[in-house]
Amino acid sequence: MQLPPAVHARLAGGPGAAEPLPVERSPKAGAAPFRFTARQVRFPREHEFFEDGDVQRHLYLQDVLTQVAGAPERPRVPEFTCQVAGCCQVFDALEDYEHHYHTLHRNVCSFCKRAFPSGHLLDIHILEWHDSLFQILSERQNMYQCLVEGCTEKFKTSKDRKDHLVRRHLYPADFRFDKPKKSISPATPRATVQVSAEALGAEGEQAEGDAMEVCSEPAGERHMAGRRIPPTICFGQGASRGFKSTKKRNKHQ
Amino acid sequence: MWLRRRGCLRPAGCGVEELRRRRREREAALRKARREQQLISKRLLRDDAPEEGEGGCVAVILGQAEIQQFLQLAQRGTEEKERERALVSLRRGLQHPETQQTFIWLEGSMRTLVGLLTSNQALLQLEAARCLHELSHSEQSAVAEACLPATSYLLTYLSGHSSDFISPHVTVLEALGYALSQLLQAKEAPEKIIPSVLGSTLPQHMLQLLQPGPKLNFGVAVEFAWCLHYITCSQVNNALLITHGALSTLGLLLLDLAGAVQRTEDAGLELLACPVLRCLSNLLTEAAVGAVGEQMQLRDERVVAALFILLQFFLQKQPSLLPEGLWLLNNLTANSPSFCTSLLSLDLIEPLLQLLPVSNVVSVLVLTVLCNVAEKGPAYCQHLWPGPLLCSLLGTLAFSDTEVVGQSLELLQLLFLYRPEAAQAFLQQSGLQALERHEKEAQLQDRVHALQQTALHG
Numbered sequence: 145m146q147l148p149p150a151v152h153a154r155l156a157g158g159p160g161a162a163e164p165l166p167v168e169r170s171p172k173a174g175a176a177p178f179r180f181t182a183r184q185v186r187f188p189r190e191h192e193f194f195e196d197g198d199v200q201r202h203l204y205l206q207d208v209l210t211q212v213a214g215a216p217e218r219p220r221v222p223e224f225t226c227q228v229a230g231c232c233q234v235f236d237a238l239e240d241y242e243h244h245y246h247t248l249h250r251n252v253c254s255f256c257k258r259a260f261p262s263g264h265l266l267d268i269h270i271l272e273w274h275d276s277l278f279q280i281l282s283e284r285q286n287m288y289q290c291l292v293e294g295c296t297e298k299f300k301t302s303k304d305r306k307d308h309l310v311r312r313h314l315y316p317a318d319f320r321f322d323k324p325k326k327s328i329s330p331a332t333p334r335a336t337v338q339v340s341a342e343a344l345g346a347e348g349e350q351a352e353g354d355a356m357e358v359c360s361e362p363a364g365e366r367h368m369a370g371r372r373i374p375p376t377i378c379f380g381q382g383a384s385r386g387f388k389s390t391k392k393r394n395k396h397q
Numbered sequence: 398m399w400l401r402r403r404g405c406l407r408p409a410g411c412g413v414e415e416l417r418r419r420r421r422e423r424e425a426a427l428r429k430a431r432r433e434q435q436l437i438s439k440r441l442l443r444d445d446a447p448e449e450g451e452g453g454c455v456a457v458i459l460g461q462a463e464i465q466q467f468l469q470l471a472q473r474g475t476e477e478k479e480r481e482r483a484l485v486s487l488r489r490g491l492q493h494p495e496t497q498q499t500f501i502w503l504e505g506s507m508r509t510l511v512g513l514l515t516s517n518q519a520l521l522q523l524e525a526a527r528c529l530h531e532l533s534h535s536e537q538s539a540v541a542e543a544c545l546p547a548t549s550y551l552l553t554y555l556s557g558h559s560s561d562f563i564s565p566h567v568t569v570l571e572a573l574g575y576a577l578s579q580l581l582q583a584k585e586a587p588e589k590i591i592p593s594v595l596g597s598t599l600p601q602h603m604l605q606l607l608q609p610g611p612k613l614n615f616g617v618a619v620e621f622a623w624c625l626h627y628i629t630c631s632q633v634n635n636a637l638l639i640t641h642g643a644l645s646t647l648g649l650l651l652l653d654l655a656g657a658v659q660r661t662e663d664a665g666l667e668l669l670a671c672p673v674l675r676c677l678s679n680l681l682t683e684a685a686v687g688a689v690g691e692q693m694q695l696r697d698e699r700v701v702a703a704l705f706i707l708l709q710f711f712l713q714k715q716p717s718l719l720p721e722g723l724w725l726l727n728n729l730t731a732n733s734p735s736f737c738t739s740l741l742s743l744d745l746i747e748p749l750l751q752l753l754p755v756s757n758v759v760s761v762l763v764l765t766v767l768c769n770v771a772e773k774g775p776a777y778c779q780h781l782w783p784g785p786l787l788c789s790l791l792g793t794l795a796f797s798d799t800e801v802v803g804q805s806l807e808l809l810q811l812l813f814l815y816r817p818e819a820a821q822a823f824l825q826q827s828g829l830q831a832l833e834r835h836e837k838e839a840q841l842q843d844r845v846h847a848l849q850q851t852a853l854h855g
Binding site: 145146147148150151152154155157159160161162163164165166167168169170172173174177178179180182183184185186187188189192193194195196197198199200201202203204205206209212237239240242243244246247248261262265291292293294295309313314315316 | 420423424427428431432508511512515517518519520522527530531546547549550552553554555564565566575597598600601602605623627630631632652655656659667668671672675678679681682696697698699702703705706708709712715717718720721724727728730731732733734735736737738739741742743744745747748751752768769772773774775776777804806807808810811814815843844847
């Protein structure tokens with residue numbers, strides 16, 4: 145099938161519709177015994193028209209599943225350390241490092257060093273925590289925006305927002321600052337609970353607000369006993385906790 | 398990684414002929430299943446897999462206690478390797494339907510899995526995604542239904558505005574998309590599941606994942622494009638999708654695909670092109686299209702250019718998709734003088750005619766599109782003749798398929814009506830003889846006679 149060069153050029157050009165030629169119909173067009181009428185067609189899901197495309201799709205899926213079942217060997221590299229100041233995590237696969245960096249170091253607040261899973265959540269954090277204008281405005285109007293993109297709800301307090309996230313968008317209920325998971329710090333449950341209570345008391349509403357932070361998992365980091373462990377930033381916990389949990393530090397050093 | 402293009406898993410010692418034979422067998426089995434309305438049976442997808450699993454490992458049935466143990470280890474284990482192994486064991490177990498059942502009904506299991514899907518350890522996240530993938534094959538839709546609520550949370554965590562997609566995130570997204578696509582194919586989907594999906598923020602998320610640009614991931618886009626197809630062809634509330642900008646997003650994606658096809662000739666692109674074409678075609682039929690604002694509609698002429706580039710690609714790599722592409726062309730041109738004009742101004746009539754010999758289905762569709770153009774009147778028919786069209790029509794009149802001939806007759810009527818000189822040329826090129834062949838055919842004779850009269854007497 146030969147396409148004129150104008151077609152490729154048109155694709156590369158800007159958007160726009162053709163100026164239509166004048167339409168002029170005769171009543172004889174499509175009149176009996178003829179029957180043509182220009183009309184759009186829709187096909188329901190089970191229609192045989194879709195058979196070929198559906199079969200191709202399933203062939204692809206069968207291939208995919210074969211690959212999933214036999215998870216391939218991942219390429220290993222000589223051990224290396226994360227270069228971010230204060231972080232000593234060690235890796236032997238690039239994929240792991242990429243993931244680590246992205247989740248713990250990439251979207252970090254320059255004011256308070258909390259880490260976030262995405263730039264979007266970081267932006268919201270900065271707005272809500274480090275913008276004094278935000279605090280002033282939030283006294284008069286609903287400023288806490290829903291975290292789910294596409295949802296336009298806004299709330300008076302971060303707690304109201306959290307309730308909305310749990311109720312309406314079915315976020316996990318423990319997607320919360322004030323309930324550390326037991327798995328987080330098996331060695332220092334007391335320290336963390338105490339500190340979080342303090343943090344709650346000291347910072348009031350603000351402390352509740354940050355339900356978006358990324359939790360690094362010290363349980364996984366224990367294999368590097370002897371190395372300096374980064375300050376714990378737990379899901380929804382404040383960075384200040386890391387400085388206060390001296391008990392934990394001593395234990396690992 | 399799961400992308401087909403990143404390396405195929407082939408059974409060792411398999412020759413090319415053997416592979417082709419197996420593929421033909423699989424294809425035949427799938428066709429049969431679809432005709433029996435069984436294509437969505439997850440059994441079919443799993444039939445081959447257990448044999449080709451890693452090192453001859455067969456799926457093991459896990460009991461409740463074992464599942465709980467593996468989950469606990471994965472979530473709270475102290476050694477990274479230990480946690481990984483626990484998840485791998487769980488995944489293997491989940492290849493078995495009984496384990497899937499036990500898992501679903503175990504309290505807190507999905508929640509734990511969702512937590513692992515956002516782990517900041519890559520391997521755990523990857524294995525959790527694989528578990529999700531296995532679970533998606535459960536005969537009980539309860540699994541996919543359990544994923545639905547978590548999707549909002551997962552998508553917030555995984556996508557946001559970050560400019561790089563890291564591979565475990567991509568894997569989780571693909572698994573999510575796949576799980577959702579399974580859910581959306583259920584028999585009860587149009588009544589129960591699709592309305593609730595449409596009522597959530599999922600459509601916006603899906604469309605965002607389909608936006609062309611540096612962040613577009615092919616595997617993820619394929620899964621969510623199919624999700625969108627299952628939604629749109631169920632005709633529950635397509636108007637809502639249009640208000641979310643589905644037409645313009647998919648239109649831009651089509652342009653992107655055509656660009657990619659020009660650059661790489663990659664045979665995998667049809668996996669994404671197919672659902673995109675289907676969604677566009679079905680969405681265009683919504684009455685809402687006329688009611689929404691300019692930006693929401695599809696008027697961009699580049700869509701026509703893109704579609705033809707894809708048709709050319711299909712002709713070479715996947716001819717079975719030509720009808721779907723032509724379906725979109727029909728829906729674009731039927732009620733649009735602008736798009737019909739584009740066909741003429743971009744010189745696309747001749748390329749269209751080149752598709753006539755492919756198959757009867759394709760011929761009928763090509764002729765239908767040409768009728769869409771011709772029926773708009775003399776200004777349009779002026780561009781159809783003189784030209785190669787008449788000669789092609791004399792060719793299609795020699796086909797034995799009644800529908801092809803019938804559509805040719807319709808086109809001839811329009812051509813003779815709006816361009817009488819064409820009738821003269823038709824006579825000179827032995828058109829009457831071509832018509833005579835069909836004088837006795839019940840479905841055609843009235844129209845044949847009418848055309849004979851017109852040609853002879855004007």
